[in-house]
Amino acid sequence: MSQSREKSELGLFDLEAPGIGPTGRPLPHIPEVTPPAPGPKRAQIVAMTNQKGGVGKTTTTINLGAALVETGRKVLLVDFDPQGSLSVGLGVNPHTLERSIYNLLLSKDYTFDDVVLDTVVDGLDLLPANIDLSAAEVQLVSEVARELTLKRVLEPVRDRYDYILIDCAPSLGLLTVNALTAADGVLIPLECEFFALRGVALLTDTIAKVTDRLNADLQMIGILATMFDSRTLHSREVLDRVVEAFGDKVFHTVIRRTVKFPETTVAGEPITSYATSSAGAQAYRDLAREVVNRCRAV
Numbered sequence: 001m002s003q004s005r006e007k008s009e010l011g012l013f014d015l016e017a018p019g020i021g022p023t024g025r026p027l028p029h030i031p032e033v034t035p036p037a038p039g040p041k042r043a044q045i046v047a048m049t050n051q052k053g054g055v056g057k058t059t060t061t062i063n064l065g066a067a068l069v070e071t072g073r074k075v076l077l078v079d080f081d082p083q084g085s086l087s088v089g090l091g092v093n094p095h096t097l098e099r100s101i102y103n104l105l106l107s108k109d110y111t112f113d114d115v116v117l118d119t120v121v122d123g124l125d126l127l128p129a130n131i132d133l134s135a136a137e138v139q140l141v142s143e144v145a146r147e148l149t150l151k152r153v154l155e156p157v158r159d160r161y162d163y164i165l166i167d168c169a170p171s172l173g174l175l176t177v178n179a180l181t182a183a184d185g186v187l188i189p190l191e192c193e194f195f196a197l198r199g200v201a202l203l204t205d206t207i208a209k210v211t212d213r214l215n216a217d218l219q220m221i222g223i224l225a226t227m228f229d230s231r232t233l234h235s236r237e238v239l240d241r242v243v244e245a246f247g248d249k250v251f252h253t254v255i256r257r258t259v260k261f262p263e264t265t266v267a268g269e270p271i272t273s274y275a276t277s278s279a280g281a282q283a284y285r286d287l288a289r290e291v292v293n294r295c296r297a298v
Ligand SMILES: Nc1ncnc2c1ncn2[C@@H]1O[C@H](COP(=O)(O)OP(=O)(O)OP(=O)(O)O)[C@@H](O)[C@H]1O
Pocket: 052, 053, 054, 055, 056, 057, 058, 059, 060, 081, 085, 168, 169, 170, 226, 227, 228, 255, 256, 257, 258, 259, 261, 262, 263, 265
């Protein structure tokens, strides 16, 4: 580790004597992430899924993506929500988009390169979406192999990226099933509030069905506790319950509640560039470290 780094910039896993982490468990040693090996790429595809709204799926997609780019990885973010929040969070106006992921899903006249956009972060690409995507959900119903549509779009570009992160809509409909079918792994953000665990059984049931019928290789990468407020006993209790329910699947990294995240949406850029030495940016760097090590392990 570089001597010049400020103590405030040190991550959870850089401490000399690791202690108890924010989830209440002893912190393991998690190796620092080195740049990817040169040579052909084959992207790990990760779906950010939770049918509950407002739990941090989009925030995690943007900031984990940007943190992975800082480690030298090339990353594609896929907006798979008709709300287009991921596109907005990266400074794209979904209303004025001429082409979006909708065209790739439903027409053969467009190529990936017609639709993909650069973002403010070098090495971070975006497949944008807007309200048209809600029509895709209806139109896909009558297609053959309708669950495999996104997989067909992403498969040919896997050799261009190290990671492809899919930001799902708050639903368990056909779009989310497409995301889970295209993915190697699923990451579930859970908000640290009272109803966080409600509906998780339905989500894990959907994941089990997709694994059984469509994508036998799908792995659960981890559960991410978000919007944690260390000042409230309530947040602590919810986090304890999440760890009790999911054990080792829960990431040691916990994302705290801070107004910096809504600010980054307005700014249209990730927290890693908007407030580069903030605790929020560091938390997503810690998460990137855990994700890379977990993806390597499977
Ligand atoms: N750690 C955090 N602290 C404070 N606010 C946050 C945090 N993470 C996300 N937010 C804010 O909470 C709102 C919901 O977050 P986000 O859009 O990431 O959730 P989502 O799960 O993608 O929502 P949806 O289900 O609508 O797609 C946003 O305004 C976002 O800026």
